[in-house]
Amino acid sequence: MKPGEVRVAGQVDKPYTVTLADLRALPQTSVSVEFTSAKGPQKHTYKGVLLHEVLKNAQPRFDASKKNGQLRGVAVATGGGDYRAVFAWAEIDPGFAKSQVILAVSEDDVPFEDTSGPRLVAPQDTKGGRYVSELNQLWGGVVDPVVDGGQH
Template structure:
């Protein structure tokens, strides 16, 4: 876990299994058709706040300028606005899943990012290997 954080760190699937778990029953459409699963895991927000994201507190709601990029196997990547995963702004709960339908993921494969509110599974990131936290300001301000 890196980017604009005060405490970058590495977390394994075994580490995630030791943290308090929650579950989410999901339905989504994928390239394989309609899917219905129950995932067990840790809320993404809980893991990210441990890294102490650095948002500009001099800006009103500075964390709303935050983004999170999740990268998985095959360099697959999905990007989220901070407000999508912060329970102070959203009722959604994005998970770092450690199992699907009661079957643990293989340690070598890593966790899966699960987005229960999505109707399509395209932002589900399998074999998650990197989380990056940043802000949009350099991109937006540089685009003027």
């Protein structure tokens, strides 16, 4: 993978790679956020693409025979330094939640550098721990193998 590329993969039918340029060409969502970080209180406006849309394009494999099978889904974002954050599918699916988790292409109208990639932004969080910088991988899948004892 080249710097700035994000691999969208996992238990999906159509894995693909996306760049900041790709994301800038898609419909944008703007979110104003306030959160606490190691640097203290933060207040920013981010613009980007809904995480749900990016993952939906990879066509996650949810079990349609299960009631609300997508609610067994998770999204894992990996960034620089192997930093990871996990989201339940219901947190990012507008059919279930009002949150607008995005892959941000800019902060306070300053575009991110192409080599650093997008930043995952979780506006509903009061702490910035799930704000993933230098995003390089999104993994979508279901928890069934773990919960049902396939892995420990």
